[in-house]
Amino acid sequence: MTVMESLRPLIQPSDRIFVAGHRGMAGSAICRSLLRQGYGNLLTVTRSELDLTDSAAVGSWFSHQRPDVVVLAAAKVGGILANATYPADFLLENLKIQNNVIESAWRCSARRLLFLGSSCIYPKFATQPIREEELLQGGLEPTNEWYAIAKITGIKLCEALRQQHGFDAISLMPTNLYGPGDNYHPQNSHVLPALIRRFHEAKMRGMSSLTCWGSGTPRREFLHVDDLADAAVHCLRCWDPSQADSPRRTDGQPLTFLNVGSGTDLTIAELAGLVADAVGYGGEIQWDTSKPDGTPRKWLDVSRLTQLGWQPRISLQDGLRQVVQAFTSGEVEQRL
Template sequence: MEKNARVYVAGHRGLVGSALIRTLEKEGYTNILSATHCELDLINQQAVADFFAKEQPEYVFLAAAKVGGILANSNYPADFIYENLMMETNIIHHSWKAGAKKLLFLGSSCIYPQMAEQPIKEESLLTGPLEPTNDAYALAKIAGIKMCQSYNKQYGTKYISVMPTNLYGPNDNFDLATSHVLPALIRKVHEAKVNGDQAVTVWGTGRAVREFLYVDDLADACLFLMENYDDSKIVNIGTGVGISIKSLAENIRDITGYRGKIIFDRSKPDGTPVKINDVSFLDSLGWSAKVDLNEGLKKVYSWYRENELHKK
């Protein structure tokens, strides 16, 4: 991409979008387009059509999405499937109508079958049943992948799709009702420390294994792929290394300085037993993650204390 190219980041205030903005600015891109929800409702087809006709972006990072953890996905499946389908459909279609040179669609490792062989290869897509607690979200993301591939096939576009693992970092969602496990644990453990609580309760058995990627690493990988990859094959992004939720909770306890117990509520679901991305394909393209999990946890806990606590 030319440094003065018109680059649109959809979802620029979110966890991924804000990291993309940081990375693009750091790399010297000078013509970055964005719009708040008040300025542009991505669910509104005509509003998106008007935006693309006016702004004519040359490159599009589709990071806008409705996301959440097990609780949110279980309680609001209609919201997750409708909003994600509408956003991606509008943006992908109008990127094509406006003649965008390239688009990068951000999916999720949640798209893969619940019992996919570990670590999960890109070829596992649509080979088995989805995890039932987030199937609405997963189906919406799969539709986005297929839409990118279909436009490539029919119109010769260069729309690529990436599947990041579990993400964390600055601008994460720390709302206990809608957040993913890592930010939820940071908030829970920090509040238990401040309140002098004797224990923190965590959903599930603690045995579930997850992989976590610092979001600035993801942004760096996305920029690398936007500049170096054109194929329709989806690309996993991650570290390739997993950690149990029990160990994650203990690491967060150590980083926050909390001295209480971690108790697991076995009546609550674990979700997928193990979920780790096979990142050998991305490695072969020449990119690998740089931020170690403990280093990343320290960074995000510092950000949480500096940016979130004043909101309470």
């Protein structure tokens, strides 16, 4: 047990905890984790009830509800194709959501805020495994730079409010997520759910071969969303960047954002093989090298988070079996 774990938790069961984006994959998982650990006083609101891009509406909602703790898991997300097709949407919508929620939380005296970012904030050719110090040390991957710039802005807004006003805002940068609530849309999904859908459809149609985008050589890391959720609650409870034993940068300054990952990665070709096996597809897998690969490798250094006492518990093989079973049984049909 770390020193921080032995202290009184930084959030309490009686706290009013607002989870923005509670219907999304990450937000719903965080709600499940909070409830499982005894934090039942959750505040949630649907998009039809509150448009997070509307600054006046968000400010009014915070003034009336006065949450003690805020988890910002709401975002416009998508894969390579979606980012390339809607760059302005990804930048504008995410900036509006972040600025409105983070500023309103600070102005309405929320005690803690957790901002959920993404590993795409790091440079395309970052040193592997990627430590938090790699932020802003190189150019971004062009296929998702709009989303990445928005997330970097969110991190920096949290840091600025902490530095100037003492606002207790922390951020987590998760690797590629998968699990319950994922998006299986044929154009706007991320790589793992996209592969699950395509291999399942190829099997159902009796296709002898299937072509996937890129070369299959990029390496990626995957984390089950329930592991991310447990990491988020753990950090809300235990991580105080102002404490002397909190994770530090190499220059000795306290970190206010941490990586969240599984600690292992694999090639996209290896991932495709695992998905094909899980789905039961026995055809040939071909690769269209005219399509973009994205970042060559994205493997996070999670040593700072493990220093706080967190470890992932769901292996990729086990998690993949779960999500394939849910997809093929029709449990996720409504999200296609």
